[in-house]
Amino acid sequence: MRYVLDAASMKNVDSYSINTLGIPSVVLMERAALSVTEAIESKVKGNIHTDIICVCGRGNNGADGLAVARQLYLKGYNVDVYIINSHASTKEFDIQLNIIKNLGIECINSPDFSKYGVIVDALFGNGLSRELAGEARIVVDTINKCSTSVRSQYTQNSDNNGNRLVVAVDIPSGISASTGVVMGSAVNADITVTFGFEKIGHILYPAASYCGKIIRKDIGFAQYPDMTRDIFTYDYSDISDMLPLRKPDGNKGTFGKALVIAGSRLYGGAAVLSSRAAARIGAGLVRTLTHISNRTAVITGNMECIVDTYDTDEECGDFVKNTETLVDKCICWADVVCIGPGLSMEESAVKLVRSVSAKKNIKKLYDADALNIIAQYKIELDGSNDDVDYEAGGNSGNASYKDDMSDKNVVVTPHIGEMSRLTGLDIAVIKNNPIDTARTYSREHNCVCVLKDARTIVSDGERVYINMSGNDGMATGGSGDVLSGIITGLMAQGLTTFEASALGVYIHGCAGDEAALSNGKYSMVAGDIIDNIKNVLIKARGE
Ligand SMILES: NC(=O)C1=CN([C@@H]2O[C@H](COP(=O)(O)OP(=O)(O)OC[C@H]3O[C@@H](n4cnc5c(N)ncnc54)[C@H](O)[C@@H]3O)[C@@H](O)[C@H]2O)[C@@H](O)CC1
Ligand SMILES: Nc1ncnc2c1ncn2[C@@H]1O[C@H](COP(=O)(O)OP(=O)(O)O)[C@@H](O)[C@H]1O
Numbered sequence: 001m002r003y004v005l006d007a008a009s010m011k012n013v014d015s016y017s018i019n020t021l022g023i024p025s026v027v028l029m030e031r032a033a034l035s036v037t038e039a040i041e042s043k044v045k046g047n048i049h050t051d052i053i054c055v056c057g058r059g060n061n062g063a064d065g066l067a068v069a070r071q072l073y074l075k076g077y078n079v080d081v082y083i084i085n086s087h088a089s090t091k092e093f094d095i096q097l098n099i100i101k102n103l104g105i106e107c108i109n110s111p112d113f114s115k116y117g118v119i120v121d122a123l124f125g126n127g128l129s130r131e132l133a134g135e136a137r138i139v140v141d142t143i144n145k146c147s148t149s150v151r152s153q154y155t156q157n158s159d160n161n162g163n164r165l166v167v168a169v170d171i172p173s174g175i176s177a178s179t180g181v182v183m184g185s186a187v188n189a190d191i192t193v194t195f196g197f198e199k200i201g202h203i204l205y206p207a208a209s210y211c212g213k214i215i216r217k218d219i220g221f222a223q224y225p226d227m228t229r230d231i232f233t234y235d236y237s238d239i240s241d242m243l244p245l246r247k248p249d250g251n252k253g254t255f256g257k258a259l260v261i262a263g264s265r266l267y268g269g270a271a272v273l274s275s276r277a278a279a280r281i282g283a284g285l286v287r288t289l290t291h292i293s294n295r296t297a298v299i300t301g302n303m304e305c306i307v308d309t310y311d312t313d314e315e316c317g318d319f320v321k322n323t324e325t326l327v328d329k330c331i332c333w334a335d336v337v338c339i340g341p342g343l344s345m346e347e348s349a350v351k352l353v354r355s356v357s358a359k360k361n362i363k364k365l366y367d368a369d370a371l372n373i374i375a376q377y378k379i380e381l382d383g384s385n386d387d388v389d390y391e392a393g394g395n396s397g398n399a400s401y402k403d404d405m406s407d408k409n410v411v412v413t414p415h416i417g418e419m420s421r422l423t424g425l426d427i428a429v430i431k432n433n434p435i436d437t438a439r440t441y442s443r444e445h446n447c448v449c450v451l452k453d454a455r456t457i458v459s460d461g462e463r464v465y466i467n468m469s470g471n472d473g474m475a476t477g478g479s480g481d482v483l484s485g486i487i488t489g490l491m492a493q494g495l496t497t498f499e500a501s502a503l504g505v506y507i508h509g510c511a512g513d514e515a516a517l518s519n520g521k522y523s524m525v526a527g528d529i530i531d532n533i534k535n536v537l538i539k540a541r542g543e
């Protein structure tokens, strides 16, 4: 697990290390600069004839830039320094500038950026507090213009000497470390070397596409005792610790019963994908309640699955006969219910959502059309005002989840469009504030919110998981159905709603990455993500 910080928390880490512990600021700075120098050297491969320019602001990010200039100069590289005058200088900046002057490194006035092989961006780092304007903005736009033109030539002709490298110190200048929003304009870097912790501004889009490759270096910061630890992301190594334990003497009941209510007359595939994913992640038993037209498809695509069906009137979309008993029987059988993939918004689907909502004390996941129905009919996620008796239903599931009913019961998995319908917020507002949107929704609705996008956010109202696995090959119909099955299968095995959601999202992305390796991002389809779940689990557990 890696903690992800915002600008204020990072500033506190800085200040705790320097002011409370007494680690000299210039020591941290020297280590920061060394890690940038090392990254540059590994790219230019010892070619000391490379012309390098360090573009510096007057804060400590600029001071880092000056230290990098000095280190490279002392190694024999041709280094120029360009300093912008947009704000007052820090004490560290003055110290570094003094050394630069003593060494005779040239500070130039109007650089021609196109003549440099390496541009070091040290204008602003964690301290960026407003939109770029004036000289700073002109400089950033000029750097981007000349480096982008090299990059596009490079893509057209690989023999081109398009080796201009833009290296951002800590974070590309112009990116807000707290939100990932571009403040007017931002440097488009090939590499970003950051110190201690990743910031939100390295991870969320659009910022992530400005960072290039992110290299995180430990430079000796200490975590302060009450450092915010509620925003985090996972690594591959986290999977095996987080996976629910498999008891060697367990039986299929031990690993949970998952009910997937999915697939209408037109969208049968969603039911197959969701239920197959739940089985592939390890649920003991999976049952699918679907429209009768999908029976063969579900059994063929997922032959281990128990299948129950209902029929609907083609005209009005309602059940052709009373299915209350069947629906009730299925829900009472389950430890976890997933409802929504391909469900449609017909009358029968609305009734199914109401039935799930009315069940108390059962873990539920709402996806896709179930969310659209909830938004349209203002249905409560958890029918706390319904008096259906859970115990009388004979639910016979996994003991560990039953003991932990203090956990939130409900997971919602909206993509941005569904979130907009649920909240009434504009898509642009959600895109610019995904963390706040997910956190607020989960607080207000007492649920775990999985806000799906290229960087999916999972929040239980306090904790925030930011997902970094996955790729654009997953932007293909049915990927979300697979995710809902994975999270459901993990809940069935006893993980809490939040654990199942965060781990499920991570594994889903890793399986998508494996699928992209074997099928390519253009050709991969949602079923390939399911096929790769096993590879992720085997690899993660070293089996
Ligand atoms: N010893 C330390 O304190 C260390 C600091 N580090 C570096 O220090 C950086 C943070 O330094 P600072 O806090 O000085 O912040 P920055 O160097 O990011 O810049 C802050 C300065 O820029 C001004 N500013 C903000 N937005 C502006 C805008 N749009 N236009 C014009 N001026 C603007 C601010 O008023 C302030 O004077 C980190 O990103 C990192 O690179 C690292 O070297 C690690 C050690
Ligand atoms: N560019 C991307 N990078 C990473 N993951 C992505 C990307 N695009 C889509 N995904 C993932 O794919 C899934 C798509 O879900 P969704 O939009 O509900 O699709 P569907 O309704 O077709 O099943 C989500 O989990 C989302 O996070």
Ligand SMILES: [K+]
Pocket (backbone or CB within 6 Å): 061, 121, 122, 123, 124, 125, 168, 169, 170, 171, 172, 173
């Ligand atoms: K920078």
